[in-house]
Amino acid sequence: MKSFNVSIAKAGVKIPMYLMLLVFVFIFGFPFYYMFVLATVPGTQMYQNPPHIFFKTSFFENVLALLQDIPFPVNFFNSFGIAALSTVTVIFFCTMGGFALAKYEFKGKKMIFFFLLSTMAIPPFLNIIPFFKMMVFFKWYGTWLPLIIPGMANAFGILLMTQFMQGSIPDALLDAARIDGLTEFGILRHIAFPLSKSGIAVLGIMTFINSWNNFLTALVMLPNTDKTTLPVALSKLFMQMDGDRGGLMAGTFLAVLPLIIVFVMFNKQIISGLAAGSVKG
Amino acid sequence: MRKMIVPILLICVLLTGVLTSCSKDDKSAEGPSIPAYDPEKEYSLSIGCYGDLERAYLAVMETEDFKNTFPNITFEFQTADFNGHHSRLTTVLAAGEATNDIEALEVGFVAKFVEGGGLTNLAAAPFNGVEEGKDIVGFAMSNATTQDGRLVAMPVDIAPAVMFYRKSIVDAAGVSVENLGSWDEYIEVGRELLGDRDGDGKIDQFALPNANDVALTPLSGGKGGWFDDAGKPLEPKDKFITALTVVKEIREAGIDGDLTAWTGPWTQGFADGTIVTTINGAWFGGALKTWMATDTAGDWRVTRLPGNELAALGGTYLSIPENVSADQKAAAWEVIKYLCADPNAQLTTFEAIDAFPALTTVYDAPVMDEGVDFFGGQKVRQIYAEVARDIPNAAVSEYDAAILSIFNNSITDVLVNDVEVEDAYQTALNSVLAIAD
Numbered sequence: 083m084k085s086f087n088v089s090i091a092k093a094g095v096k097i098p099m100y101l102m103l104l105v106f107v108f109i110f111g112f113p114f115y116y117m118f119v120l121a122t123v124p125g126t127q128m129y130q131n132p133p134h135i136f137f138k139t140s141f142f143e144n145v146l147a148l149l150q151d152i153p154f155p156v157n158f159f160n161s162f163g164i165a166a167l168s169t170v171t172v173i174f175f176c177t178m179g180g181f182a183l184a185k186y187e188f189k190g191k192k193m194i195f196f197f198l199l200s201t202m203a204i205p206p207f208l209n210i211i212p213f214f215k216m217m218v219f220f221k222w223y224g225t226w227l228p229l230i231i232p233g234m235a236n237a238f239g240i241l242l243m244t245q246f247m248q249g250s251i252p253d254a255l256l257d258a259a260r261i262d263g264l265t266e267f268g269i270l271r272h273i274a275f276p277l278s279k280s281g282i283a284v285l286g287i288m289t290f291i292n293s294w295n296n297f298l299t300a301l302v303m304l305p306n307t308d309k310t311t312l313p314v315a316l317s318k319l320f321m322q323m324d325g326d327r328g329g330l331m332a333g334t335f336l337a338v339l340p341l342i343i344v345f346v347m348f349n350k351q352i353i354s355g356l357a358a359g360s361v362k363g
Numbered sequence: 364m365r366k367m368i369v370p371i372l373l374i375c376v377l378l379t380g381v382l383t384s385c386s387k388d389d390k391s392a393e394g395p396s397i398p399a400y401d402p403e404k405e406y407s408l409s410i411g412c413y414g415d416l417e418r419a420y421l422a423v424m425e426t427e428d429f430k431n432t433f434p435n436i437t438f439e440f441q442t443a444d445f446n447g448h449h450s451r452l453t454t455v456l457a458a459g460e461a462t463n464d465i466e467a468l469e470v471g472f473v474a475k476f477v478e479g480g481g482l483t484n485l486a487a488a489p490f491n492g493v494e495e496g497k498d499i500v501g502f503a504m505s506n507a508t509t510q511d512g513r514l515v516a517m518p519v520d521i522a523p524a525v526m527f528y529r530k531s532i533v534d535a536a537g538v539s540v541e542n543l544g545s546w547d548e549y550i551e552v553g554r555e556l557l558g559d560r561d562g563d564g565k566i567d568q569f570a571l572p573n574a575n576d577v578a579l580t581p582l583s584g585g586k587g588g589w590f591d592d593a594g595k596p597l598e599p600k601d602k603f604i605t606a607l608t609v610v611k612e613i614r615e616a617g618i619d620g621d622l623t624a625w626t627g628p629w630t631q632g633f634a635d636g637t638i639v640t641t642i643n644g645a646w647f648g649g650a651l652k653t654w655m656a657t658d659t660a661g662d663w664r665v666t667r668l669p670g671n672e673l674a675a676l677g678g679t680y681l682s683i684p685e686n687v688s689a690d691q692k693a694a695a696w697e698v699i700k701y702l703c704a705d706p707n708a709q710l711t712t713f714e715a716i717d718a719f720p721a722l723t724t725v726y727d728a729p730v731m732d733e734g735v736d737f738f739g740g741q742k743v744r745q746i747y748a749e750v751a752r753d754i755p756n757a758a759v760s761e762y763d764a765a766i767l768s769i770f771n772n773s774i775t776d777v778l779v780n781d782v783e784v785e786d787a788y789q790t791a792l793n794s795v796l797a798i799a800d
Contacts, residue, residue: 126657129631215458223462302451305409305441305462317444327654 114338121335125328144332148319151329154336156308157315162340164229164300164311165293172289173282175235180243181274185256195244198237207298214302228303229296229311239285246281247274283351291341312337397489397689402435406694409439411463413448415716416679422715423701423708432701436694445469456481461684464695468516470506470586470678474763476516477509483683483692486514490696495704499721505756506586507680515682517703520718522644522677523750524580527651530664530739532556532568532639540640543669546577546609553618556639568637569620572629574613576642578774581606584674587757589766589795596766596795600788603770607784611777630655642668644677645747649717652737660736665743673754679718719747726752762799769794 122141123134148154182188183195217228251274259269275282297313304310307318316337319330345352410420417440423429424438441463443451449472455462456479468476476482485492492514496504503518528540536555543549553570560567571577579585581602591598613619620637622629632638633656641647651663668674681699683692702708709720710728725731726748734740773791776782782790 126654129627129634131628131631131635133627210454211458214454215460218458218460297447298450301443301447302454306439307442314443314447317447318442320444 114342117331117338118335120331121328123328123331125326125330128327128331140328141332144328145336147326148329148333148336151319151326152315152333153308154312154315154333157310157312158336160226160304160309161294161311161313161337164226164296165290167226168230168233168293169286169290171230171234172236172239173286176239176243176285177275177278177282178270179235179240180245180247181270183240183244184247185251185253185274195241198240201237202241210298210302213299217303223303224305224309225303229293229299233289233293239289242285243278243281246284247278250281251277280351280354283348287344287348287352290344294337294341397692399489400693400697404435406436406691407439408436408465408691408695408698409441409463410465410467411441411448411452412467413443413445413469415718416467417442419712419715419718420702423711426707426711428705428707429701433698436698452476453479456684459686461686464683464687464691465699466682466684467519468680468682470503470518470522470584470675470680471767472764473507473516473586473680474759474761474767476682477513477759478761478764481685482515483685483687484513484515485517485683485696485699486512489693492517495700498704498724500723500751500754501756502583502675502751502754503678503721505758506675506678508758510758510760516680517682517699518678518721519681519699519703520646520679520709520712521721521751522646522675522719523747523754524584524642524644524668524672524674524676525665525743525746525750526640526642526668527647528640528664528666529636529638529659529662531662532558532636541666542671545670546612549669550612550616550618553613553640554616557618560636566617568639569622569632570618570639571613572620572622572624572632572638572641574610574619574621574778575774576619576624577613578606578610578771579676580642580668580672580674581609582674582770583755583757584676585767585770586675587759587763588755589763589770590760596762596799597770597788597792603788603791604784607773607777607787610774611784614778634658642676644675645719645743646677646717648735648738648743652717661739663738664741665738665746667746667750673750675751675754678721719744719751723748723752760799762795765798766795 119134119137120128121144122138123130124138124140125144125147127134127138183191213228213232217223220227222228222231255273256269259273264272294311295313296311297317300311300314301317304314307315312333316330316333319326319333410417412420420438420440441451442448449468452466452468452472453475456476459481466482483490486508493504493508496514496517499518500521503521504514507516507518508514526540533540533556536558538552538555540549540552543552549570556568556570557566558568559565582588590596597603614621620628620632622632622638628637633641633651648663648665652660656663681702683695683699687695702712704722706722706725706728709722709725710730712718713720713725714730720726731744731748732742733744735743769791772794773782773787776787776790777784
């Protein structure tokens with residue numbers, strides 16, 4: 083009887099909690115579902131009232147219209163190339179930076195840490211004019227470089243990895259490796275990297291998503307439709323006189339798809355990485 | 364740690380110096396130093412534009428006349444959405460750079476770029492834009508001309524403001540919106556246009572999408588005209604008080620749907636009859652026809668604004684950034700002249716995207732006198748042309764962008780915060796005096 087009462091009490095807590103979670107799933111999931119639905123609706127019925135709630139049959143027509151409007155495969159390649167290179171380079175440099183700040187004692191360490199922290203307080207759009215000027219000065223305008231190089235060793239990534247490595251890599255392990263004759267780079271490669279997989283997964287995913295969604299820098303730095311990324315190319319379809327809303331929604335759906343796939347594939351690492359990063363061990 | 368501060372500061376100063384010196388690496392060329400355009404020479408020009416402009420200019424470039432005139436020029440476009448394009452242009456010009464040889468800008472941004480600088484003065488020799496634009500409608504030229512006579516861009520298309528309305532709904536209400544004498548008359552008629560389309564007891568058919576839409580029509584669309592002849596801002600006062608009063612009265616009469624432009628309900632409202640009349644530039648007829656309300660073809664009509672108010676709501680200008688090289692400027696100017704002042708280009712652009720011509724000599728072309736099926740055969744282009752010719756001239760100042768922003772705040776105060784018209788005007792005036800005293 084007692085265990086029955088306990089079960090009822092647990093259910094009394096769990097049911098409202100699950101109901102609340104269901105509400106949140108709806109709030110966060112519905113916009114994605116609705117976007118998928120709109121990708122299948124003819125462009126002229128996009129704003130129909132009452133709105134379409136279920137899938138229609140015009141997805142392939144919308145995709146064909148999209149392919150006529152913009153060089154979608156080229157833009158997709160540009161977005162993917164930039165996001166992939168950004169992710170690889172950010173992981174490499176930010177992990178090294180984070181390792182140094184987490185595991186070495188050196189003069190000026192605190193100052194560097196706070197300097198990095200303070201740069202995160204500056205809104206990115208305030209930097210856009212000097213950033214643009216610098217990129218032109220380096221003759222990087224019109225190339226992928228402004229979207230990759232300046233962010234390679236970014237403050238957020240370094241601080242995230244610092245925080246993560248401080249908690250997840252025991253100093254004793256590093257000392258043991260040194261005694262065994264491993265070089266500092268060897269320690270990073272053979273010990274720090276494998277022990278930081280979750281943190282690296284979080285950093286990688288966040289970098290990929292941010293790079294994939296980066297609109298302003300791509301808009302300013304990449305000059306024409308063939309060279310630009312998906313968000314900028316898709317923006318061309320908005321508010322045109324003949325407003326190809328069908329193509330726009332199909333393109334948005336196809337642009338979001340890789341992010342969803344990446345998230346689904348790595349969601350365990352992301353969640354465990356975020357959880358580990360939030361608790362200092 | 365203190366020892367480190369000095370070297371860091373030194374590095375910052377050095378970097379600033381390097382970047383500042385870059386900005387002084389001025390490639391610009393003004394006036395006589397610009398070489399003559401050479402038709403025998405090969406040029407490659409880039410054009411920055413937004414929305415459908417690329418499609419329109421590509422259509423012009425496909426014409427035989429253009430190919431024969433400019434066989435030596437190749438083109439590349441940088442197109443983005445409306446806001447994206449102007450954000451990019453703002454960044455590029457603020458950095459003192461030039462990434463395209465020709466940049467399109469919407470009329471609402473002209474004042475901003477007058478304030479910020481960075482565009483070539485096309486009134487100066489060898490461009491002599493004022494002379495080249497003598498057949499372009501006067502108000503459009505003056506909207507790109509500063510009070511000290513600089514012409515920062517050339518008008519390529521304009522958007523005379525008119526009222527679009529659904530004839531069947533207006534007729535069913537037993538009223539007329541043709542040539543109303545005042546906004547008061549419009550409000551009276553607007554009450555008759557309210558309706559309950561789905562029978563649920565709530566009003567879901569409105570005379571106007573948003574009271575806000577008429578706020579700038581007494582002010583010629585908010586382009587220039589913020590100062591009187593003596594240079595006093597927001598004078599004559601009656602003009603500005605009237606603008607705020609009309610907005611307030613429309614909202615209080617409950618005849619607007621309080622719909623935000625370009626949202627789903629707003630867009631759908633034109634197709635399903637929620638919106639019976641709307642005030643906009645001529646270009647809006649093209650949007651209704653091509654995608655917003657295609658099923659309502661034949662039911663829309665056009666008339667002048669109540670009280671025969673004259674305003675422009677939209678319009679595109681072509682400019683040359685200051686830092687474009689002299690050689691490129693010469694070629695860019697030839698292309699701008701063609702797009703803005705050649706009848707072939709103006710009519711082709713009009714046919715491609717419904718962008719109404721800025722060039723008055725084409726207003727007498729046969730196509731301008733044709734009835735338009737979407738408007739029930741009405742000769743709407745003649746109405747656009749008449750309005751365009753009548754819109755008064757108003758030069759822009761470097762303060763216009765800021766004043767427009769201030770005045771928009773006053774409109775919001777009146778509409779949303781229940782501020783009295785006189786108080787809203789006084790607040791706006793104080794703010795304007797603080798920046799433009």
